[in-house]
Amino acid sequence: MTTPLSSDARDRLYAECARAITEAGAERESLFLARLALLLFEQVGDEARCRAALADALHALPVPSLSATEPLQKGD
Numbered sequence: 697m698t699t700p701l702s703s704d705a706r707d708r709l710y711a712e713c714a715r716a717i718t719e720a721g722a723e724r725e726s727l728f729l730a731r732l733a734l735l736l737f738e739q740v741g742d743e744a745r746c747r748a749a750l751a752d753a754l755h756a757l758p759v760p761s762l763s764a765t766e767p768l769q770k771g772d
Contacts, residue, residue, distance in 0.1 A: 698740075 701709070713732075720728035737746040 716732075717725055717728060733750075737743075740746055740749075
């Protein structure tokens, strides 16, 4: 069993992951995330745990907010 991340470590990794996704760009975002997941699955080394993590991530996936995708209006 692995030790859970501290909330500070989780926040740092979340921010670094978000930066890496931005750096990959919209056209390579899905490829980057799939490659990252595969590399992390290799570290876990347990197919059942990896499948459970995939199911958990999909189940808790929030619906994007419309306000997050609205373009800025001139003068904003």
